[in-house]
Amino acid sequence: MIGKRVVVMHPAYWEQAMGGAELQIYYLIKHLKTAGYEVHYVFEDKKRPYKNILNVQLHPLHPIKIKKTFGQRWFLYKAQLEKKLNEIKPDAIYTRFYSSWSGVAAQYANKNKCKHIWAVAHDNDVKSIYQKKAMLKPFNWIEYFFMKKTFKKAHHILVQNSFQQNALKKRFNREGIKLNQSAEFVEENLIRKSEDTITVLWVANLKPMKRPEKFLELVNVFKNHSNIRFKMIGRLDMDYKEAIDHASSIIGNFEYLNEISNADVNEELLKAHILVNTSDFEGFSNTFVQAWMRKVVVLSMNSNPDHILTTKKIGYVCPTVDLLAEKIEILLQNSELRKAMGQKAYINAVAEHNVEKNIDKVVSLMS
Structure with missing residues (x-):
């Protein structure tokens, strides 16, 4: 795999907005770069300065501003995401977000001899849809439509705990790969x-x-x-x-x-x-x-x-x-x-x- 292309598609870039998901992505990309992979990062540009300390090939997307009255609007990036993937032609795609971006990645990967890995970020990601008040908003149904493709077509699904693993098996008959949350070693x-x-x-x-x-x-x-x-x-x-x-x-x-x-x-x-x-x-x-x-x-x-x-x-x-x-x-x-x-x-x-x-x-x- 050395020298092959990996695309990370995630709405936030850690130098603009850092959370737990972004930190885990940072660890992964740092490792990939050290191992000689060509890493591309597609993200929504938060219009904050960044230095690109890991020298990743960045692909900031111009933010689509729309009120969240009708729900999440990540599916509005579908055409831009597909264009980026067709340009880059990755060997693997990594997503760590419950959104249409993961569904887009799963669809592309299955059509283009590419691996898609989706990492579950929260317990709610695998809970019953009827438990989510968010589903009262119409845009969220579109997001869920894409996420169903993720559950069905992602080559590998990473989970953080046994609850997620069991829920994934029960709801989607998928075997989640349990991976411990990680931190860098401290002397x-x-x-x-x-x-x-x-x-x-x-x-x-x-x-x-x-x-x-x-x-x-x-x-x-x-x-x-x-x-x-x-x-x-x-x-x-x-x-x-x-x-x-x-x-x-x-x-x-x-x-x-x-x-x-x-x-x-x-x-x-x-x-x-x-x-x-x-x-x-x-x-x-x-x-x-x-x-x-x-x-x-x-x-x-x-x-x-x-x-x-x-x-x-x-x-x-x-x-x-x-x-x-x-x-x-x-x-x-x-x-x-x-x-x-x-x-x-x-x-x-x-x-x-x-x-x-x-x-x-x-x-x-x-x-």
Whole structure:
């Protein structure tokens, strides 16, 4: 496969907008470039500057602006995507997004002796369509029409956990290939944490699905504690600006860092002791793995992929803010327990989630 062409089709390019999916794509492309592949990246241009540090052949698409009243509009790019694929003539296509883009990729691949690999990003991607309020919007039915082609025609479907694997088999009779979420290896001697002040992080883009308001409720519980500090990281949705500004102005041990680079997120995790996740749902949060690789204990309100937090004893599932506060108080008072859980998290991350051990599996599917 060395020298052959791989196309990544994904609406966001990591140097313009970084999330968990974009980070995993970055790891994959970095590996492909090192191995000598010709990599093309097709994405919706967010009109933000970028440097192209990996020297990828970029194909920015001019954004199609339309209100989301009728649903997602990714299918409007169909003609542009097909034109790009016909120009590039890839040997393999990789998508990591529930959208018509994956359906376009699956159709092209089946007609042109090309492999298409689709990676499931969220549990909702494989849930019953009738559970999705989004289907009340007509454009989303068009997106679903294309996604049915993905489920049927993608050569390989990657899943993050057993729930996704089982749902894929039950709904579409497809065998999902389970692949661990990955993070780059961190030398243990680089991990140093203060014992004077315990740092609690929240990392996600501020949007309703991530429920940032729950973290702010938690912060308020500990607002008078001098030995604990709360930091919130992520792109700000204006719907949350007032609440963030209010918390920042009256709570001395709370800090909002806004959106920062992935490298800076990792630096914050190196110093942190606890990561809190308040999302409604996740597939397998990339920040979990980044945290474990830095001896950070994870507290999650809903997400516990394959029961890892509880079976490996590297975190807690806390469905309420009160329970989050209770577990944080325990970890605050019991430094030995906190360190032991952090150490277990690190050992598990190195053994199961080291990016070098997982990316090769993806690349092997492209041949």
